[in-house]
Amino acid sequence: MKSPNIPRNSVFAVAGMVGVGKSxxxxxxxxxxxxxESLENVAENPYLERFYDDFERWSFHLxxxxxxxxxxxxxxxxxxxxxxxxxxxxxxxxxIFAKMHADEGTMEAVDFETYMNLxxxxxxxxxxxxxxxxxxxxxxxxxxxxxxxxxxxxMELQTPRSxxxxxxxxxxxxxxxxxxxPVIRLNIEEYDLLGNEAxxxxxxxxxxxxxxxxxxxx
Ligand SMILES: Nc1ncnc2c1ncn2[C@@H]1O[C@H](COP(=O)(O)OP(=O)(O)O)[C@@H](O)[C@H]1O
Ligand SMILES: Nc1ncnc2c1ncn2[C@H]1C[C@H](O)[C@@H](COP(=O)(O)O)O1
Numbered sequence: 001m002k003s004p005n006i007p008r009n010s011v012f013a014v015a016g017m018v019g020v021g022k023s024x025x026x027x028x029x030x031x032x033x034x035x036x037e038s039l040e041n042v043a044e045n046p047y048l049e050r051f052y053d054d055f056e057r058w059s060f061h062l063x064x065x066x067x068x069x070x071x072x073x074x075x076x077x078x079x080x081x082x083x084x085x086x087x088x089x090x091x092x093x094x095x096i097f098a099k100m101h102a103d104e105g106t107m108e109a110v111d112f113e114t115y116m117n118l119x120x121x122x123x124x125x126x127x128x129x130x131x132x133x134x135x136x137x138x139x140x141x142x143x144x145x146x147x148x149x150x151x152x153x154x155m156e157l158q159t160p161r162s163x164x165x166x167x168x169x170x171x172x173x174x175x176x177x178x179x180x181x182p183v184i185r186l187n188i189e190e191y192d193l194l195g196n197e198a199x200x201x202x203x204x205x206x207x208x209x210x211x212x213x214x215x216x217x218x
Pocket of ligand 2 (some may be wrong): 016097
């Protein structure tokens, strides 16, 4: 197996729609590169089920919880000198989730403003270097919905299809104007990490290529 030309202190964030395959991808990249994984811990999230049960009541609590978690994670990555693959980025919390709930009226305007103030104060901290690349997973909505179904989290299965359709639409727009760091777009129909483990090499090649273009020579 060839050793990819990817700096050991790099940080990658895997982004994309719920169910698209981020955790699976983050795990495979981290394993292949010998990096640490920084995973979203759904089971230990005290608000997630309550949130899916009642968006209006819990959306602010959930966003604050995620913000605190991502901030701790960021500090951990910073203190360890990089070499991490993150499962989901902080940019999606604000650009997709918080904004969607504010626009849809399931987060109060005043709560969204408080959240944004906190978010902006946090991302201006030195603990918040941007990732070296955002690995964005995309694919057809029906395939993603099948994956959500196959994974079988009850709270997600009970959520109306219109919620996922709206999120999907927002992701498509959001990625077009995302500029915080270089983006590597991967179509989930062009590789199959579960069916063919060797496909991770295609992904690693794309990352190495992007790093070659974006890492300044010294
Ligand atoms: N390449 C793939 N082909 C088929 N199913 C996949 C693939 N990648 C992930 N899955 C499955 O899709 C579901 C969602 O994947 P997951 O990695 O948890 O997504 P996310 O972290 O984006 O929510 C899981 O059941 C996972 O096993
Ligand atoms: N910031 C968020 N707001 C609302 N819901 C969120 C946020 N971040 C993640 N989620 C939800 C979506 C899924 O149900 C789980 C885990 O996400 P996944 O894309 O499956 O890793 O948390």
